[in-house]
Amino acid sequence: MHQPPSPPVLYSFDSTNELTEKLADFIVKAQTEAVSKKGRFTVALSGGSLPKQLNKLIDNPAVKWDRWQVFFADERCVPLDDDDSNYNLCQKELFSKVPIPEQNIHPIDVSLLDDLEELADAYEKALISEFAQKDSARFPVFDLILLGIGPDGHTCSLFPDHELLTEEDRWVAYIENSPKPPPRRITLTFPVLNHSLRVVFVAAGESKAEILSTILDNPEAGLPASRVKPSHPGQVYWYVDNAASAKVKYQKSEYRL
Numbered sequence: 194m195h196q197p198p199s200p201p202v203l204y205s206f207d208s209t210n211e212l213t214e215k216l217a218d219f220i221v222k223a224q225t226e227a228v229s230k231k232g233r234f235t236v237a238l239s240g241g242s243l244p245k246q247l248n249k250l251i252d253n254p255a256v257k258w259d260r261w262q263v264f265f266a267d268e269r270c271v272p273l274d275d276d277d278s279n280y281n282l283c284q285k286e287l288f289s290k291v292p293i294p295e296q297n298i299h300p301i302d303v304s305l306l307d308d309l310e311e312l313a314d315a316y317e318k319a320l321i322s323e324f325a326q327k328d329s330a331r332f333p334v335f336d337l338i339l340l341g342i343g344p345d346g347h348t349c350s351l352f353p354d355h356e357l358l359t360e361e362d363r364w365v366a367y368i369e370n371s372p373k374p375p376p377r378r379i380t381l382t383f384p385v386l387n388h389s390l391r392v393v394f395v396a397a398g399e400s401k402a403e404i405l406s407t408i409l410d411n412p413e414a415g416l417p418a419s420r421v422k423p424s425h426p427g428q429v430y431w432y433v434d435n436a437a438s439a440k441v442k443y444q445k446s447e448y449r450l
């Protein structure tokens with residue numbers, strides 16, 4: 194029987210330090226479940242403030258880095274060593290500090306930067322080769338997608354009122370007019386986000402307070418982050434600090450792993 198998506202679970206912590214510790218515990222648990230079932234852990238990472246929040250994973254002996262398959266929830270279409278590249282940020286904050294095999298990290302193909310349609314197609318093919326033969330689903334089912342939120346409620350490179358919000362078929366789409374620079378990007382689409390087993394939004398600091406309240410308390414406004422609702426048994430979690438949740442009325446859950 195069809196079950197509606199579960200409401201988001203909101204965990205709010207006293208400090209950013211506690212948030213990052215609990216986030217690491219959650220990721221390790223998700224990884225351990227995935228590896229014991231399938232031998233691999235598929236994860237999509239965002240850029241922005243997210244990579245820094247993964248710092249408590251770095252020396253954690255429970256992380257089986259060789260089982261991780263890492264994709265990007267969105268990517269700016271710039272060279273991989275550009276300051277705007279999400280890959281570059283993840284490289285500095287995480288990949289350079291942990292033993293993830295290089296072939297398990299899936300950056301964009303920068304030889305295709307002149308043609309974003311081709312570049313998005315190539316990224317979709319990389320996902321197909323990871324997921325389609327193994328899971329035989331219409332859309333990839335990530336074990337975990339880690340997302341941030343922008344001050345306008347965007348997540349990935351899915352911006353308010355943009356035509357990409359209605360994409361129903363593609364796994365990866367491109368955008369050439371991002372309102373936030375740089376303008377050329379690729380992004381996972383809502384069908385992919387909404388087939389994931391777990392989506393975790395991470396938000397810290399006072400600057401996120403206003404938008405977090407709109408996303409959680411007023412989902413009818415239809416901001417991109419409010420539209421992330423994975424189908425059963427998928428679940429959205431919010432890992433935030435008390436500064437970010439200061440204006441939220443949405444019910445906080447008592448933390449449990």
Ligand SMILES: O=C1O[C@H](COP(=O)(O)O)[C@@H](O)[C@H](O)[C@H]1O
Pocket residue numbers: 239240241242243267268269279340341342343344347348349350373
């Ligand atoms: O442009 C982007 O912004 C969002 C949010 O970034 P944050 O710095 O406010 O956390 C990010 O999640 C996305 O990956 C990135 O491309």
